Amino acid sequence: MSFEFYTAGWQLFTLPVLAYMLLGTVIGIIIGALPGLTAMMAVSVLVPLTYTLSPTAGIIMLLGVYCGANYGGSISATLVNIPGTPSAVMTTMDGYPLGQKGKAGLAIGTATVASGLGGIFSVVTMAMFAPLIANIALKFTSLEIFAIALFGVTIMGYISPGSVLKGLISGVFGLLIGCIGFDPTTAVPRFTFGEQNLLSGVQFVAAMIGLFGLAEILLASEKIKDLQTRPELFKMQNPLECLKYLRTLWGNLLRSSVIGVIVGAVPGTGGTIAAIVGYAVQKKVSKNPEGMGKGAVEGIAAPEAANNACCGGALTTLLSLGIPGDAVTAILIGAFVLHGLTPGPMLFESNPDLVSAIFIGMFLIQMLIIALGLNFAQYFAKLLLVPRPILNTIILALCVVGTYGVQNSIFDIGTMIVFAVLGYVMAKASIPRAPIVLALILGPVMEENLRRWLSLAEGHVLESLAGAFTTNPIAMAILAITALTLVLPLFQKSGRLNEGMAEHIVGGKK
Amino acid sequence: MKDFILAIVAAGLAVFIYVDSRTFAAPQGGLAKDPALYPQMLALILALLAVALAVNVIRGKRLNEKIVLDRQALFNVGRLVVILCLYVFAIVYVGFPVSTVLFIYVGVVALGGSRLTAAKLCLPVALALYVVFFVLFQMPMPVGKLWEGL
Numbered sequence: 001m002s003f004e005f006y007t008a009g010w011q012l013f014t015l016p017v018l019a020y021m022l023l024g025t026v027i028g029i030i031i032g033a034l035p036g037l038t039a040m041m042a043v044s045v046l047v048p049l050t051y052t053l054s055p056t057a058g059i060i061m062l063l064g065v066y067c068g069a070n071y072g073g074s075i076s077a078t079l080v081n082i083p084g085t086p087s088a089v090m091t092t093m094d095g096y097p098l099g100q101k102g103k104a105g106l107a108i109g110t111a112t113v114a115s116g117l118g119g120i121f122s123v124v125t126m127a128m129f130a131p132l133i134a135n136i137a138l139k140f141t142s143l144e145i146f147a148i149a150l151f152g153v154t155i156m157g158y159i160s161p162g163s164v165l166k167g168l169i170s171g172v173f174g175l176l177i178g179c180i181g182f183d184p185t186t187a188v189p190r191f192t193f194g195e196q197n198l199l200s201g202v203q204f205v206a207a208m209i210g211l212f213g214l215a216e217i218l219l220a221s222e223k224i225k226d227l228q229t230r231p232e233l234f235k236m237q238n239p240l241e242c243l244k245y246l247r248t249l250w251g252n253l254l255r256s257s258v259i260g261v262i263v264g265a266v267p268g269t270g271g272t273i274a275a276i277v278g279y280a281v282q283k284k285v286s287k288n289p290e291g292m293g294k295g296a297v298e299g300i301a302a303p304e305a306a307n308n309a310c311c312g313g314a315l316t317t318l319l320s321l322g323i324p325g326d327a328v329t330a331i332l333i334g335a336f337v338l339h340g341l342t343p344g345p346m347l348f349e350s351n352p353d354l355v356s357a358i359f360i361g362m363f364l365i366q367m368l369i370i371a372l373g374l375n376f377a378q379y380f381a382k383l384l385l386v387p388r389p390i391l392n393t394i395i396l397a398l399c400v401v402g403t404y405g406v407q408n409s410i411f412d413i414g415t416m417i418v419f420a421v422l423g424y425v426m427a428k429a430s431i432p433r434a435p436i437v438l439a440l441i442l443g444p445v446m447e448e449n450l451r452r453w454l455s456l457a458e459g460h461v462l463e464s465l466a467g468a469f470t471t472n473p474i475a476m477a478i479l480a481i482t483a484l485t486l487v488l489p490l491f492q493k494s495g496r497l498n499e500g501m502a503e504h505i506v507g508g509k510k
Numbered sequence: 511m512k513d514f515i516l517a518i519v520a521a522g523l524a525v526f527i528y529v530d531s532r533t534f535a536a537p538q539g540g541l542a543k544d545p546a547l548y549p550q551m552l553a554l555i556l557a558l559l560a561v562a563l564a565v566n567v568i569r570g571k572r573l574n575e576k577i578v579l580d581r582q583a584l585f586n587v588g589r590l591v592v593i594l595c596l597y598v599f600a601i602v603y604v605g606f607p608v609s610t611v612l613f614i615y616v617g618v619v620a621l622g623g624s625r626l627t628a629a630k631l632c633l634p635v636a637l638a639l640y641v642v643f644f645v646l647f648q649m650p651m652p653v654g655k656l657w658e659g660l
Contacts, residue, residue, distance in 0.1 A: 049642075049643075051647070051649070052647045052649065163513070163566075165559055165566060166513070166516065168559050169516070169556065169559050169560070172552055172559065173556070176527060176549065176553075176556070179548065179552070183534070185542070186545050188534050188535055190534060191527075191549075217590070218590060218591070221586050221587055222583035222586055223586075224621060387623055388621070389621035389627075390618055390627065390631060392617075392621055393613075393614055393635075394635055394639075396590075396613075396617055397613060397617070400597060400598065401610075401643050404601070404649075405643060405647075405649040405650075408649075408650050408652075413598050413601075417594055420591075424587060447548045450548065451541075451542045451547075451548070454540075454541045454547075455543075457542075
């Protein structure tokens with residue numbers, strides 16, 4: 001990619017776009033700092049708000065929410081021992097003990113700088129690799145695109161916390177929901193049951209607000225007494241003290257950032273896994289592993305750098321292949337679609353200014369996180385004292401109004417409520433919800449490309465498939481891996497992965 | 511037991527999808543033009559996964575695991591869903607401003623907040639939402655059937 005490509009994004013330096021970037025980052029940090037409110041919820045609720053903004057302003061604002069929330073989780077993890085977002089779960093291990101020692105400022109400062117630097121590293125790798133991958137992906141045929149989309153849904157189901165089988169069932173269920181409406185090739189209505197509003201399919205934004213926004217509030221409303229408790233906060237002093245430790249943390253930050261980017265680029269993973277891997281690796285290589293878990297600065301830097309670096313990794317596959325790296329980027333696709341854009345290799349050809357603006361914007365967001373975190377973290381923390389009944393009611397109203405705003409449809413609000421109840425039931429049954437969202441997005445892509453390939457095969461499906469081993473080796477390799485992923489759980493004894501994490505993520509935050 | 515119920519529901523859904531897909535009018539043009547092909551493929555995969563899940567439950571002797579129902583929690587969630595549905599109906603008939611003021615009050619109280627706080631907050635919060643969505647972001651506002659003739 002040329003220098004002109006990278007500088008095309010300077011259009012983002014307009015007052016409204018910068019203001020929305022700041023607003024998004026602040027909202028993200030606040031949402032992230034509040035336990036029970038996730039980045040997924042924030043992004044899904046705010047997607048409709050961006051409808052009237054320019055694509056650049058809207059997407060940059062949502063990226064601010066995404067990155068800000070990933071960082072914001074560390075504030076409550078440190079100050080009240082509750083991870084604000086699941087990805088801050090490892091930060092509680094050392095953040096809170098350091099706060100107990102009267103060094104909450106140092107803990108927050110370390111988390112802020114590590115998050116920002118991890119994020120900057122990921123933005124640089126994203127700017128380097130996304131155009132390269134997109135360039136390769138431009139040569140992909142319908143079989144490769146189908147294979148990648150299928151792999152994305154399968155791996156999301158496979159890696160989701162809890163039972164692999166339930167993750168895969170959730171993914172297939174999402175693909176089936178994606179079939180509702182007119183058939184893309186023949187315009188035959190499918191599974192609409194005579195309902196006119198379903199002819200154009202299930203409204204994606206309404207579905208994701210229901211699954212991740214409203215469903216979280218329903219889960220929180222189970223125990224009304226818990227909503228009335230107010231946490232006690234540590235006092236924060238001198239977060240800049242962390243700069244003294246920075247010299248000793250470079251290796252840790254670099255290693256954890258690389259881990260974050262790699263984990264983020266694998267579809268279906270996300271910040272929580274990145275933070276866990278980052279922390280575990282740091283404990284292995286640490287000169288003082290016994291100190292970790294007792295308030296070690298390196299124990300805060302590793303997961304925070306890893307979970308924020310994850311954002312760039314997840315966005316790399318989203319922008320270059322159209323395959324989201326995690327659930328939040330899956331929801332972000334909704335924002336692209338809302339603005340008439342399709343993430344993937346063609347975006348680099350059709351909207352280089354927007355892609356470039358995303359690279360530059362992501363970099364600025366990381367700088368904002370550092371600036372806001374070091375200066376205002378104590379004020380963000382005060383929001384933990386806002387009574388939850390008020391906050392949750394406002395979010396409910398936002399969900400309703402936001403859903404209505406997408407296409408001025410009361411039917412969409414009904415869709416949102418149905419998906420919220422579905423999301424609630426799924427959470428209670430420990431069925432991961434993220435695969436549904438990804439499948440809803442990738443389902444039509446999969447079907448369209450499968451049928452295009454079948455059309456090209458002209459009735460000689462088996463011969464074409466055999467020939468694809470030589471003509472489309474990448475697609476066949478991806479399909480083989482996907483088939484293996486699908487078949488493996490059938491032979492596993494329990495079909496379960498990482499129960500503890502499942503409790504934590506699927507069952508809502510404690 | 512929860513997983514076994516899920517397996518049965520998934521299997522039932524797979525059968526329904528497969529059977530319902532057969533009613534789609536398929537134009538001439540082979541597999542690529544068949545609107546039922548893709549959903550039927552998915553239904554088969556779903557059925558396979560459902561069987562695998564059921565087998566896992568039986569092999570893992572998890573069939574007798576009891577489902578614990580927290581009636582109070584269910585009541586709280588159900589009440590909130592009903593309030594939301596009423597809010598949607600209210601938006602249709604009395605429009606966004608009035609229904610949101612009422613919703614904020616009822617919502618805060620239903621979620622455990624005090625009536626006084628709810629009363630103090632309902633108007634400013636509704637006003638703030640109105641300004642953000644309908645003034646700042648210029649989204650069309652549902653006026654309400656009741657006021658349409660006025």
